[in-house]
Amino acid sequence: MFFGKKRSSLLMVGLLCCTLLSQIFLQNTAYAENSDEASPSLLNNAEQLNQIATSLYRNALDYNLSAVREDIGDLTRQVERFSFDGLTTVEGMHALTETIVEVKEATASVQAASDSLQHASAKLRLAVDSLAHPDKPLWLQYYKIMKEDLSSIEQKVMNEPGTDITAAYSELESHYETIRPAAIIRRPPYEIERFDSWMSYLKGLTMSNGAKGQDILDAVKQGDEFANALFGKEKDATAFVPFAAGPEPWAANLFLGSAIVAVLAYVGYRKYRGNHQSYF
Structure with missing residues (x-):
């Protein structure tokens, strides 16, 4: 009977530990997949796109249609050779290309509307900047x-x-x-x-x-x-967010998970000691 209770206690603790560790591992894996920093070469390419988009926006403000068309042509050629892996999602890539098409349509006529051109170029500039500067x-x-x-x-x-x-x-x-x-x-x-x-x-x-x-x-x-x-800018952020979402969130999760596992292991050990002493 003693050994049956002993095995049950240890099995329960073991299962809880495995469950918690698995959850921590999956959370860390998901975080790594979603928060991998883009490589310097990708960011450099994105910055080149950003410079073209900035030039395009300024030319749109000056209503320099020939310069805008030249910039949108350069931007299109760059994007066609560009890899978005690590910078944005499929939805983000689609949004960027749609905005490029919108600028092209705004410059299609000989007398393009100034307001629509400026609005489209502003959207494009912000979109490309979002690629190049993910932090700010x-x-x-x-x-x-x-x-x-x-x-x-x-x-x-x-x-x-x-x-x-x-x-x-x-x-x-x-x-x-x-x-x-x-x-x-x-x-x-x-x-x-x-x-x-x-x-x-x-x-x-x-x-x-x-x-x-x-x-x-x-x-x-x-x-x-x-x-x-x-x-x-959610107002209902919990007090644990700054710690868990800091520079090393995986370390915070591992620390918290390890603490929980240690407590469960200690409880299991005490229960084992109690059972052991009661029989001998």
Whole structure:
């Protein structure tokens, strides 16, 4: 009977230890796959793309169509030879190429619209910058702008009940569309899809004559939370995040896992001692 209890206790501790260690290993593997730093050569190539995109944007502001077309041609040739492995996802690559096509379309006519060209070139510049500077991309600067857009909609609904907020929504939509390709390059797909769905919902409310002010305010509050998540500024981060998400997260996970395993092993040992002493 003693040996049966002994084996059961040790087996339970062993299974718990294996489960915890397996979980830690899988977490570390997933983290490594998602957080591998791009090689210096990849970053160098991305920086070359960034220089071309910056030049294109400046030429678009000057409405220098011939220079813009030359830049977009150079950028296209570079991207065709470019490897995105380690820099972004398939969705990010698709967003970048779509933006390149948008700039090409904006420059297709002899008298291209200045506003559409500038908007498309701004999107492209932010997207390429997001590739080249994963730690501090320029598109994150739009956080304050979009929060002000949300606040503007909220103030109009609260202070001017029944007023048309279509123009205020259009400002928010324009700013979001500007950063969207850059955000796709860096953020998880579900965050983009969630914000897209929310934008569609808010647009429906702004276009509906029967929409209640409280419904719009509730939607804006939800959008405020989604914006925080999109820009990586969640307010509900736990106290363990700075430790577990530091320079060496795998070490933090291993430390915590080892501590738990040690406690379980000690408990199993004490139980074994208790059983042993009770029989002898």
